[in-house]
Amino acid sequence: MMTxxxxxxxxxxxxxxxxxxxxxGLFLTPVLMVGLGVVPTLLITQADTRTKIIGVIDPSGVIVxxxxxxxxxxxxxADGRPNYVIRPLAVxxxxxxxxxxxxxxRQTGAGDIEGYCLLGPSPEADSAVEYRSKxxxxxPLVENLQQALRIVLSxxxxxxxxxxxxxxxxxxxxxxxxxxxxxxxxxxxxSGFLQVFFTAYVFLFMLFLLIVTSGQLxxxxxxxxxxxxxxxxxxxxxxxxxxxxGKVLGLSALGFTQxxxxxxxGAVATLSFGVTLVTPGIAALLILYFVLGYLxxxxxFIGAGSPLTTEQEAQQVTSYLVxxxxxxxxxxxxxxxxxxxxxxxxxTFIPFLTPTMMALRIPIQMPSPWEILATILLMVVxxxxxxxxAGRIFRIAILSTGKSPKLxxxxxWAKEG
Amino acid sequence: xxxxxxLRKEFATLVAVxxxxxxxxxGEVFGLLGPNxxxxxxxxxxxxxxxxxxxxxxxxxxxxxxxxxxxxxxxxPEERGLYRKSKLLDTIMYFAxxxxxxxxxxxxxxLRWLARxxxxxxxxRKVEELSKGNQQKVQFIxxxxxxxxxxxLDEPFSGLDPVNQIIFKDIFHELRAAGKTVVFSTHQMDxxxxxxxxxxxxNRGRVVLGxxxxxxxxxxxxxxxxxxxxxxxAFMSGLPDxxxxxxYGNAAELELAPGANVQALIGEMNGKIDITKFELVExxxxxxxxxxVGDSNAGAAPPPEAx
Numbered sequence: 001m002m003t004x005x006x007x008x009x010x011x012x013x014x015x016x017x018x019x020x021x022x023x024x025g026l027f028l029t030p031v032l033m034v035g036l037g038v039v040p041t042l043l044i045t046q047a048d049t050r051t052k053i054i055g056v057i058d059p060s061g062v063i064v065x066x067x068x069x070x071x072x073x074x075x076x077x078a079d080g081r082p083n084y085v086i087r088p089l090a091v092x093x094x095x096x097x098x099x100x101x102x103x104x105x106r107q108t109g110a111g112d113i114e115g116y117c118l119l120g121p122s123p124e125a126d127s128a129v130e131y132r133s134k135x136x137x138x139x140p141l142v143e144n145l146q147q148a149l150r151i152v153l154s155x156x157x158x159x160x161x162x163x164x165x166x167x168x169x170x171x172x173x174x175x176x177x178x179x180x181x182x183x184x185x186x187x188x189x190x191s192g193f194l195q196v197f198f199t200a201y202v203f204l205f206m207l208f209l210l211i212v213t214s215g216q217l218x219x220x221x222x223x224x225x226x227x228x229x230x231x232x233x234x235x236x237x238x239x240x241x242x243x244x245x246g247k248v249l250g251l252s253a254l255g256f257t258q259x260x261x262x263x264x265x266g267a268v269a270t271l272s273f274g275v276t277l278v279t280p281g282i283a284a285l286l287i288l289y290f291v292l293g294y295l296x297x298x299x300x301f302i303g304a305g306s307p308l309t310t311e312q313e314a315q316q317v318t319s320y321l322v323x324x325x326x327x328x329x330x331x332x333x334x335x336x337x338x339x340x341x342x343x344x345x346x347x348t349f350i351p352f353l354t355p356t357m358m359a360l361r362i363p364i365q366m367p368s369p370w371e372i373l374a375t376i377l378l379m380v381v382x383x384x385x386x387x388x389x390a391g392r393i394f395r396i397a398i399l400s401t402g403k404s405p406k407l408x409x410x411x412x413w414a415k416e417g
Numbered sequence: 418x419x420x421x422x423x424l425r426k427e428f429a430t431l432v433a434v435x436x437x438x439x440x441x442x443x444g445e446v447f448g449l450l451g452p453n454x455x456x457x458x459x460x461x462x463x464x465x466x467x468x469x470x471x472x473x474x475x476x477x478x479x480x481x482x483x484x485x486x487x488x489x490x491x492x493x494p495e496e497r498g499l500y501r502k503s504k505l506l507d508t509i510m511y512f513a514x515x516x517x518x519x520x521x522x523x524x525x526x527x528l529r530w531l532a533r534x535x536x537x538x539x540x541x542r543k544v545e546e547l548s549k550g551n552q553q554k555v556q557f558i559x560x561x562x563x564x565x566x567x568x569x570l571d572e573p574f575s576g577l578d579p580v581n582q583i584i585f586k587d588i589f590h591e592l593r594a595a596g597k598t599v600v601f602s603t604h605q606m607d608x609x610x611x612x613x614x615x616x617x618x619x620n621r622g623r624v625v626l627g628x629x630x631x632x633x634x635x636x637x638x639x640x641x642x643x644x645x646x647x648x649x650x651a652f653m654s655g656l657p658d659x660x661x662x663x664x665y666g667n668a669a670e671l672e673l674a675p676g677a678n679v680q681a682l683i684g685e686m687n688g689k690i691d692i693t694k695f696e697l698v699e700x701x702x703x704x705x706x707x708x709x710v711g712d713s714n715a716g717a718a719p720p721p722e723a724x
Contacts, residue, residue, distance in 0.1 A: 007514045015503055228498020233559065236465040236492045237515040239484065399467060 004238040008246020013253045016217050025213040026258055029206065030265050048077060052141065053085045055107065055116030057100050060123055061092040066152045075144055084144070089116060101132075108133060117145065124157055199363040200332055206262060207290055207359045208325045211297045214254050215321065218247065218298070219305035219314045222398065226309065231398045240395040248298050248387070255294045259287060285372070286362055292379040293355025297321070299386035300352075303414065306390075306397040307405050328356040339365035348375060351382035389414040418443050419464065419567050419598050424473035426459050433459040435622035436473070441598045441615065443566075446589055448613030448630075449602040450702075452710055456622040457602040458495055461571050464600075465492055477567060488517035491565035493556055495572045495602075501545035505536065508544060509558055516563035523562070530558040534584065550581055557585065561592070568592060570601040574608055586612060606703040616702075620710045634699040637708075641700040642671040642682070648690035656685055663704055670704055 016022055054071075058064040068086035075083035089107075090100035097118075104116045115133025120126045129149060131142060151172050158168035225231040234243055263283070304317050328335075328347075335344055339361065348357040348367070354375050361367055367375075393413045397405070405413075419441040426434040434456045441447035451457050462468040464475050466482050477486045500508055506527055513523035531537050534554045544552060553576060561568055574582055589612060592599050603609050609616055610630060618626035626633060644650075645668045653669055654662035658677035663670040673679075679697065686692060700708070 003517075004515060007511070011511045014507075015500065019502070224500065228501075229494050229496035230498050230500065232462070232465070232467055232494045232496075233492055233512060234515070235467055236490065237487060237512065 004242045005246045005249060008234075008238065008243055009249035009253065012221070012247050012250025016214070016221070016250070016254050017257060019217065021217060022213065022254065022258075025209060026261055029209050030262060032205075048083055048140075051077065051081055051083060051085055052114040053087050053112070054141075054145065055087050055089040055104050055113040056119065057090045057095065057097070057104060057116060058088065058119045058123075059090075059093060059095045059097065059121040060119065062156070063119055063123055063149075063152055064088045064091055066155065067148060070152060071145075071148050074148060084141070087113060089113075093121070105132070114138075114141070117149075123153060124160070196364055197332065197336060200336070200360050201329070203286055203359040203363060204329050204332070204356055207293055207356055208322075208329070210255060210258055210290065211294060211325060212318070212322055213258075214251050214294075215297060215301040215305075216314075216318055217254075218251055218301050219308070219318065220311075222247075222302070222306050223308060223311065223314055226306075226398055235398070240398065241391060243398075244302060244391050244394050247302065248295070251298050252295065255298075256291075259290055263287070282362055282366070286359060288376070289355045289358045289362075289379075292376065292383065293359075295383045296351060296355070296379060296386055297325075299383065299390040303386070303390035303393045303410075306394045307400070307410050324352050325356055328353065328360045331357075332360060335360055336364050345371065349378060351378060351386075354379055354382075418478050419447075419600060420474075420476045420479075421460070421464065422474050422476075424460060424463055424475065425471045426456075426463060426468060427471050432622050434463065434470075437617075437619060437622070437624055438473075439615075439617040439624065439627060441567075441600050443598055444593050444596045445615055446593050446599045446601070446613045448609040448616040449600060449619065450604065450606065450609050450616055450706065451602075451619035452604055455619045457619055458571055459622075460619070461569055461600075461602060464569060465490065488563065489566045491516075491560040491563065491568040493560040493568075493570040493573055495575075497549070497553055497556060497576070499544045499552055499555060499559075502543055504541050504543060505531070505547070505555060506540040509555065509562060512559040513562045516565070518563050526562050527558070530562060534558065549576060550578055553577060554581065554584075557588075561588070565597070567598045568600070570599070572603060573601050574603065574605065606701065606706045610702040618706065618709060625709050626705070630702070633705065634702070637700045637705055639697055639699050640673050640675070640677075641698050641704060642669075642673060642679070643694070643696045643698045644669045644671065644686070644692060645694035646686075646690040646692045650690055652689060653686070656682060658682065661704070661708065663707070670701060672700060672704060672708065 056064045056067065064086065068088070071084050071086050072082050077083050089104050090096075101118065104113070104118075107113050108115055115131055118130040118132065120128055123129070131145060154172065155165070155168050158171070159165070225234065238246075266283070300321065304321070305314060308314050308317060331344075331347075334341070338344075344357070344361065347353050348361065348371065358367070358372075358375060392415075393410055396413045397410070421440070422438050424434055424437045425432070437456070437460055439447070439449075449457050449460065459468065463470045463473075466487075475482065477489065480486060503511075506524070509527040509530070510520065510523045513527060514520055518526070528537070528540070531540055534551075534557075536551060536554060539547060539551070544555065547555070557570075557573065560570065573585060577585065589599055589601075593614075601612070613630060615629050616627065616633065617624055628636075644653075647667060650664055650669050653659060653664065653671060656662075656671075658674045659671045659682075660674050661672040663672075671682075683692075683695065
């Protein structure tokens with residue numbers, strides 16, 4: 001009995017581990033993760049290396065001068081050169097806003113200036129300011145410019161109210177807010193919003209890709225075996241139970257290869273770059289949920305995939321499962337804002353969502369021990385029943401050809417065997 | 418030895434196999450004949466325990482089906498299919514190991530068979546790179562590599578060129594000489610006649626004819642006329658005392674009515690065609706097949722192929 005299961009497992013594993021889809025998933029996933037998560041963050045927070053020229057159209061004529069002085073004094077590149085240079089484009093009441101703006105647009109388009117600031121005629125009364133540029137994603141530039149403008153405007157207002165310049169300067173306090181995440185025990189963890197968000201995303205995506213990659217490989221191979229009737233030779237060589245057990249075992253080995261490889265990459269990243277996403281304890285717990293989720297979905301994919309007869313149907317069914325799997329990604333934001341919400345707990349106890357919800361919740365805030373124990377128990381029980389049902393469906397479905405069976409029929413198979 | 422007793426299988430709309438019984442002995446090539454949709458494949462699937470019969474029993478060398486029996490059966494399915502993306506040697510070894518062979522032994526045997534079929538150079542190629550005929554050879558290897566005592570081949574010759582047909586036939590004879598039970602299905606009667614020792618003709622799920630090829634033919638007596646000729650032989654089907662005529666261009670097989678006047682027939686043919694051979698023979702299986710199946714199917718469309 002076992003030798004045949006192992007033979008099937010060995011075959012399933014070796015044939016799939018060599019497949020392009022698997023290899024692409026194996027290497028591309030971490031690259032994608034880094035690409036999607038790290039690079040934009042780095043780009044946004046990366047310091048400038050060259051001086052940027054910002055144009056200003058100032059119909060009041062009184063802002064541009066102090067602004068240029070302030071910006072020059074306040075923002076410097078690492079090598080001491082000024083970070084920004086303010087270039088007055090049109091100044092004074094005689095400015096024709098339309099033609100000046102058109103000229104400024106042209107200069108921005110040509111790359112002569114980074115962008116330009118369009119001030120109102122009486123900026124003290126009306127603080128609406130426009131910054132126009134080709135890219136609106138330069139967050140530090142916009143923040144710095146905004147801050148400088150605020151200082152200039154408040155200075156002017158303060159002066160008009162008779163305040164001393166030194167008083168005004170003293171009032172302009174710069175606040176630099178750093179976010180600190182507290183764990184349950186009150187320990188400080190030095191991670192900002194972005195890092196928590198990013199970590200939760202990374203694990204969710206990994207689990208998602210892990211399940212979908214091998215789920216699709218599994219369904220496709222069952223379809224192939226059905227369509228060219230290899231399955232007849234298989235079930236005349238071993239029982240359908242042995243066949244399915246072998247498939248699940250082979251697929252699990254495949255999943256563990258993937259998890260192991262990624263964990264190794266994570267460890268290497270931690271050791272060589274000092275980048276730590278999670279502590280080893282949390283990583284171990286996440287891996288446990290990965291394994292549980294993986295086994296559960298292996299059964300789901302077998303049960304849902306074996307009655308299918310065409311590639312199109314397989315894609316359809318896979319896309320439904322994908323939707324269930326990505327649901328927690330859509331919930332990531334609200335979950336971070338309120339990690340104790342009851343609805344989060346409720347969703348966590350739906351077996352289809354348990355692994356992904358846990359992958360989302362654990363990096364944000366560690367769920368209580370009873371929740372962890374209860375969900376693990378829930379998953380073990382669910383896996384057992386899912387496997388039994390999948391086995392019953394599998395046994396009948398792999399030999400049926402022609403039209404795919406109706407849903408009611410599949411449920412009957414699952415129930416009665 | 419394979420013993421099938423009163424096998425029965427019903428599908429939603431039809432009785433695909435209705436009380437089929439036969440016995441295929443050791444060292445015997447057994448032909449399972451019948452038109453398309455007769456129930457051959459369904460019968461074979463039940464023998465292999467792929468389908469569960471609604472009634473009847475199958476024994477293998479006297480034993481009922483079990484996990485152990487599996488390893489002594491070889492099977493070539495009707496639909497030709499292998500893992501397209503997998504390598505030849507890997508594929509053969511997988512099926513061999515699934516039938517209980519050790520990996521080392523499986524590799525040795527696989528290489529030996531690949532050499533026999535002149536496929537050694539393809540051992541590390543993917544299956545999809547092979548021609549259809551070569552894929553069929555690979556499947557055939559998969560069916561016999563584990564030295565099974567019962568080999569079941571569903572339409573083994575369809576799509577095979579004459580050279581490879583001869584290789585297959587040689588192996589049939591080797592298997593028979595080694596005391597194996599070879600069961601093959603076909604709807605080509607000339608093949609069945611040349612190859613099988615025993616046969617069983619199924620039509621619409623029932624056995625309509627069975628026994629050794631000798632017996633079957635003898636039962637129909639020497640009531641056929643084999644004529645070889647040149648000219649247009651179309652008129653022959655209208656001759657008196659000719660119940661049925663099978664015309665093959667330059668040859669004809671005429672089934673005669675009892676007590677037919679052969680001399681008179683020669684007289685009728687003279688002058689119309691140029692006779693080169695004229696022989697009173699036993700009917701061919703083809704003729705018996707058409708006679709038997711044609712009679713029982715008269716006025717009814719053949720049933721659809723069972724799923």
